[in-house]
Amino acid sequence: MAKRIVIDPITRIEGHLRIEVNLDGTKITDALSSGTIFRGIEKIVVNRDPRDVWAFVQRICGVCTHIHALTSLRAVEDALSIKIPKNANLIRNIMTAALHLHDHIVHFYHLHGFDWIDVVSALKADPAQTSALAASISNWPLSSPGYFKDVQQKIKTFVESGQLGIFANAYWGHPAYKLPPEANLMGVAHYLQALEWQKEIVKIHTIFGGKNPHPNYAVGGMACAINLNDNDVINMERLNLVKSKIDEARTFVDQVLMPDILAIAGFYKNELWGGGVSNYLAYGGLPATDINDPDHFLFPRGVILNRDLSKVYDVDLKDPNQIQEFVSHSWYKYDDKTIGLHPWNGETNPSYDGPKPPYANLDENKSYSWIKAPRWKGQAMEVGPLARFVIGYAKGNQEMKGLVDEALRKLDLPISALFSTLGRTLARALESKYCVDHLAGFYNELIANIKAGDSVTFNSEKWEPQTWPKEAQGIGFSEAPRGALGHWVRIKDGKVSNYQAVVPTTWNASPRDLKGQKGAYEASLLDTPMAIENQPLEILRTIHSFDPCLACSTHILNKNGQEMLRVRSR
Template identity: 60%
Template sequence: MAKRTITVDPVTRIEGHLRIQADMDGSGAITRASSSGTMVRGVEIILRGRDPRDAWAFAQRICGVCTLVHGIASVRAVEDALHYPIPRNAEIIRNLMIAAQFVQDHVMHFYHLHALDWVDVVSALKADPAKASALAQSISDYPRSSPGYFSDVKKKLTRFVDSGQLGIFANGYWGNPGYRLPPEANLMAVAHYLDALAWQREVAKLHAIFGGKNPHPNFVVGGAPTAISVGPDIKGAGATAVNITGLDIVHGVIGELRRFVDQVYLPDTLAIAGFYKDWFRNGEGVGNFLSYGEFPQKSMADIDTFMIPRGAIVNRDLSHVEEVDLRDRQQVQEFVAHSWYSYTTGKKSGLHPFVGQTHLKYTGPKPPFETLDMDASYSWIKSPRWKGRAMEVGPLARVLVAYAKGDEKVRELVGLALKKLDIPPTALFSTMGRTAARTLETKWIADAMEGWYQELIGNIRTGNLKTFNNALWEPHTWPPHAQGVGFTEAPRGSLAHWLVIHEGLVENYQAVVPSTWNAGPRDAAGQEGPYEASLRGLKLAVADQPLEILRTIHSFDPCIACAVHMVDPSGEEMLQVKVV
């Protein structure tokens, strides 16, 4: 086989626009892969000169999927800069909102974005509904598992095919030899795909109750945007507050979240993973993992009490977790050696986000283009580094840091999964390891929600209804110059917004998102980003069907943040993409 280059542009079933260009040797193995973000964000520029208390509303629009977490990171950045504590009830409400985002996002990613890399939809047409029912009932007590139910799903899928259109299942590589599930397992997965569509609508109610709406729920610097009422639902203040009716709905949502994770998501993941155990040996990446930490059990100041711990793992060494300081200007830096940006300090220098720069400088060919020069700049994504190292962030990183720090719940979940699949802990450093870790993390977080809910109810019963601290609300009480970092763990990984306030207005704003860490291009030293490193060595079963590339890239759950379109000075479109 001759050497060749394969381009996947755009990578579909993600948020945003991503291009993967891979060089392959004579054996068909990928020797070098390049990850190119083909969109520019620009929100950092928009935020300059604005009231920092309003920043969250703009920052949320960085992404149409991760709206909540960007709002959280933004308000926390302002609170950090102004040393602004918030009431415990507000922390609990934020924990519940972030947790609901995690569970909803992970389930939706698995079924609607990633599962189709493992599930052959067309094969499900050959399934025996009775056998599919027996399979489903052997792994779970999920009530929607009767032969009649699977027969109805099969009929619905057959109508898609007979009409000449696969609808939401179009453009797949169905029949590729890389698919291994039996028809009955494929039918079960398709059924649960459809169930998850209806389930996620119920989950959104929690954000609507605490944040007023979903997506883009409301936030406020200093606490939570909703008051708590113990009075009747009458016109006036109580009508816009969260009362017992709303809290009962929240409790019901938490129960529904946990049931779906326990009865559907977790069993399905383990069942599917059992057919693809070789993928626990493919797609490792850089071998370094980073977690900022999330879910304060006391306050944001008590990082050591966070449920998801902070820390860094280097060179796959689970015996040692390094400390992480987001304010240390030698720890987190962004590089632009292969990005379409310029620094006043030069292309090879790294900048901490407090002094970060957003100077757009496109130097690539005029789109549309067949190939990009991967020895030059080739992405709108920067290259973040922690102590000079490329780091993977996301569910796998969080699970590994918690596992290495001895978290009992995580060790129990990981242990059960490893035993069931008969694999060693090192198998987690892989494509399927990321997928499994995402599911285990979902179970971990969903189970924790009940405790936070009961804590909130307990506070209310004692008369503690406070959800907002107005002590530092007016700018005349602020110092003339302040800087802060607001961080969270988004479903896709470590997220932080660095903010500089001068004379009451935003002077500098830099957001380093999870997919910046994972999808960034090579740096000045030639170090690959996690996407790029994870693809090296993969072989395609069918040369013009990059299923293996999609499996590995989707295992990170890419979210290439929403941004403006590229236009020339006259307003003409410069970029067009074609589906491969």
């Protein structure tokens, strides 16, 4: 008889996620994904000035902050037919690529890496052999025996104190760990180095956006001025600093991240479970010229069904029959919960009818999540780096195809290996390489444009509300680090009349729909082997491979379900 296992909360993610699985022997036979906190940003921005909305919806997430602002700007600009200057598009691309790099590297080393790296095992490593291992895969300078010995001593101090600190609350010694001690020591050392590196790449956002997190923006372009000879705005000194951070990022990706991923994958390449729903969706992003020109996106657009790479379907985000959100198993109310709503007609009306906390289990036959169930033409989808690379591969993107083929060649794996937990993790690293190479290209194009005499970053033609139509609607989209992101806005009499955001984790963490289709998290856990039922490392490994980013809260409840605080925003 199957045993029910509950993990609540899932740690090392942004937000609040509960996973329940049925374990029959050593295999997972069913899974349930529940977002356990309500997001109401969509209701907060109604009746507000659409030029201000980006600042509110950017707070949907405290991690991938830039991308929600960007997507909101695009929604309003689409509704009002605003075309942004070339420099603004390049700066937005630079900030997006920098965000992907920061997010992916922080995710691997600080959120996901310890699903593969056993910290305590590193105490058994020979620092000299660790140095030899590091030298065999990279020219990274921080790889001497003495350096690894110092890192090992830091770990030992943590362990002997009985307080593992940043390495606490994990399943060290679990049989699912496959790395030798020397590879574990190298991984821990690079975890610490990534902590130092990640605070440097965000300086790019600070230069162009004034601060990080939550940089500043403007509908119509960017809220920054460029003058190469003026110390009060973005000048050549600040642009040179951007260049230096791009160079540092490329070195870190080439000499640390990529060698680590390939080395670690070599030890896990026979464990190819966690494939998921088999359908992949990308809206496209990083426009080379204009957001309305999807043929020149560096992130491709399309849909693949059933892992069939011979056919890529088109995506139309304005078609009411393509993107729809369902709530048959979610704590929201529609007039008719049997139908899906396109986001322009979407509703965010909370209606909790679940069990009163604390509770033992949720019932998958009823509503069980604060996450809606988005579908593309009725199909459950996976979004994210794997989706982007699979679609790019199928559409003949030579850079993406080359990165995939080279990695799989080194690992001696077929293309089908991508459809797994390991493949999802590999795709995120390959995307880091893809982004860092194009980041330099965006920068060079920006510098060339400025030197040619164009320093314009903002289009003010339709800034004033009297230039707007009485009613308008728009769609903003992008490829966030975690996947396809869309914001849909309706504007009436100069104010927002409806707003809906469908975020990547809404796609991936969605509950079942009326047809019984599981979301990507739920489907990816099926047939996952588990060695120790009360140490669910394998579950964490697969869920973390999606890099969950659930919404920030608007209500606070105590353990008995009683409301502790309510904040009214005017």
